[in-house]
Amino acid sequence: MASLNHPSNLKYSKTDEWIRLEGDQAVIGITDYAQDQLGDIVYVELPGQSGQQVAHEEKFGDIESVKATSELISPIAGEIVKANEELKAHPEYVNDDPYGEGWLLVVKLANPSQLDSLMSAEQYLDYLQGR
Amino acid sequence: MPMHDNVSQLKRTPLYEQHRELGARLVEFGGWEMPVQYSSILEEHEAVRMRAGLFDVSHMGEFKVEGRDAQAFLQYLVPNDVSRLAIRQAFYTQLCLPNGNVIDDLLIYRLAEQHYMLVVNAGNITKDFAWVKGQTSHFQDVVVSDQSETTTLVALQGPLAEEILQPLTDFNLKSMRYYHCMAGLVNGVNCIISRTGYTGEDGFEIYCAPVDVVKLWQDILAVGRPQGLLPAGLGARDTLRLEAGYCLYGHELDEQTNPLEARLDWTVKFHSGLFIGRDALLKVKEAGPKRLLVGIELLERGVPRSGYALYEQDQPIGSLTSGAPGPTIHKNIGMGYVEASRATVGRQVQVDIRGKRIVAQIVALPFYKRR
Numbered sequence: 001m002a003s004l005n006h007p008s009n010l011k012y013s014k015t016d017e018w019i020r021l022e023g024d025q026a027v028i029g030i031t032d033y034a035q036d037q038l039g040d041i042v043y044v045e046l047p048g049q050s051g052q053q054v055a056h057e058e059k060f061g062d063i064e065s066v067k068a069t070s071e072l073i074s075p076i077a078g079e080i081v082k083a084n085e086e087l088k089a090h091p092e093y094v095n096d097d098p099y100g101e102g103w104l105l106v107v108k109l110a111n112p113s114q115l116d117s118l119m120s121a122e123q124y125l126d127y128l129q130g131r
Numbered sequence: 132m133p134m135h136d137n138v139s140q141l142k143r144t145p146l147y148e149q150h151r152e153l154g155a156r157l158v159e160f161g162g163w164e165m166p167v168q169y170s171s172i173l174e175e176h177e178a179v180r181m182r183a184g185l186f187d188v189s190h191m192g193e194f195k196v197e198g199r200d201a202q203a204f205l206q207y208l209v210p211n212d213v214s215r216l217a218i219r220q221a222f223y224t225q226l227c228l229p230n231g232n233v234i235d236d237l238l239i240y241r242l243a244e245q246h247y248m249l250v251v252n253a254g255n256i257t258k259d260f261a262w263v264k265g266q267t268s269h270f271q272d273v274v275v276s277d278q279s280e281t282t283t284l285v286a287l288q289g290p291l292a293e294e295i296l297q298p299l300t301d302f303n304l305k306s307m308r309y310y311h312c313m314a315g316l317v318n319g320v321n322c323i324i325s326r327t328g329y330t331g332e333d334g335f336e337i338y339c340a341p342v343d344v345v346k347l348w349q350d351i352l353a354v355g356r357p358q359g360l361l362p363a364g365l366g367a368r369d370t371l372r373l374e375a376g377y378c379l380y381g382h383e384l385d386e387q388t389n390p391l392e393a394r395l396d397w398t399v400k401f402h403s404g405l406f407i408g409r410d411a412l413l414k415v416k417e418a419g420p421k422r423l424l425v426g427i428e429l430l431e432r433g434v435p436r437s438g439y440a441l442y443e444q445d446q447p448i449g450s451l452t453s454g455a456p457g458p459t460i461h462k463n464i465g466m467g468y469v470e471a472s473r474a475t476v477g478r479q480v481q482v483d484i485r486g487k488r489i490v491a492q493i494v495a496l497p498f499y500k501r502r
Contacts, residue, residue, distance in 0.1 A: 039156075039167075039171065040173045043433065045432075066172040066366060066455060
């Protein structure tokens with residue numbers, strides 16, 4: 001776990017998503033730990049259109065690695081601004097750069113107080129140790 | 132997201148520390164804590180197809196069958212024709228129930244005139260041994276012993292396997308034919324070297340004593356590394372065997388499935404005399420199997436997985452027993468059973484992927500064949 005990166009400016013969910021605030025919008029992705037556990041990612045299924053809603057702690061997509069399928073869970077409720085279209089051609093971005101080119105969704109926050117229930121990087125690391 | 136696998140109470144092979152040092156991710160498989168990958172399943176898969184990969188498969192079970200009645204006993208035990216096995220030759224077969232369904236699939240080696248070795252799946256060792264032992268009562272001079280604890284196994288697979296192994300042994304590997312074996316030294320370690328594998332590539336499976344396997348592993352890696360050999364885990368083993376169209380017990384084969392449905396007709400020899408399950412299998416053969424194993428490839432985006440339902444024009448026709456991306460063939464593929472009348476190559480079907488019907492097509496097995 002030592003080699004994994006969990007930046008301190010992000011918030012983390014128990015289902016291994018990260019969230020980065022940019023004004024009233026949030027960028028969502030999966031953590032370095034999650035991509036490492038999944039292994040080679042070969043396909044990411046994201047909601048198609050902006051304007052669609054994502055619900056707090058509910059599924060918004062699926063991610064397929066060579067060996068398994070996992071659900072993508074939104075840490076917050078909101079309206080989708082955009083999804084990362086690049087991942088259709090380059091799902092490996094999620095492995096190579098989970099906090100950069102491997103982002104998944106940009107969402108307009110419906111309820112900013114939902115951010116309070118998420119973990120800091122330090123809390124997330126503790127949570128991973130205890131798993 | 133993935134959970135940590137529960138790895139307490141699991142058995143470990145003598146190579147466990149090697150795997151840790153190589154940075155392997157370890158998972159539960161058949162009661163064992165085994166490496167699923169070292170670096171990346173895709174990299175390891177490619178190494179085996181293009182160069183070579185080294186697998187620890189010490190979790191597999193080995194039974195010794197000896198005695199004057201050993202051949203007659205095995206002839207009764209399995210559907211393949213044991214009388215045709217020459218010394219130092221091996222074949223693939225199954226253990227079948229009287230109803231013809233499969234208890235396990237296995238390799239049988241004839242090591243000497245009256246000495247055979249059965250190699251069975253790790254998760255089935257206890258069940259298989261009880262079954263095999265239980266059948267000996269009809270035979271006077273046959274002794275079966277479980278040697279799984281005192282036998283370890285590594286598989287060196289890939290087009291460079293022979294080139295990598297040759298400097299480590301005096302035996303001329305070029306002269307060893309597919310599904311043949313010999314006893315010999317590999318850099319001073321007593322081994323049985325067998326030209327077999329589960330990847331669709333040329334390669335060897337090398338049996339030795341647990342006390343020697345770390346040296347064997349390290350020696351092979353040392354010679355092979357400069358040529359691009361990688362240690363490879365169960366993840367790559369699974370994608371490799373899927374592309375090669377090989378059955379995996381618990382997926383394509385189980386106690387609800389007979390070998391004829393699984394298209395293993397080539398291993399069922401009705402002429403070889405009485406064997407367990409013969410009557411039932413003969414009936415299946417005469418009537419034709421109700422369902423058949425097929426290969427499918429997706430024509431739309433998505434990844435097929437074990438358990439997904441198959442449809443043809445909204446009618447359920449079967450389900451998948453395996454599925455994954457095929458890294459060499461660059462297609463998302465699966466194997467599964469469909470009603471026999473629909474098991475035709477080229478037929479368009481749909482795979483239910485989490486409620487969506489994704490278009491796929493039945494294709495010929497194997498998906499991949501080496502040149």
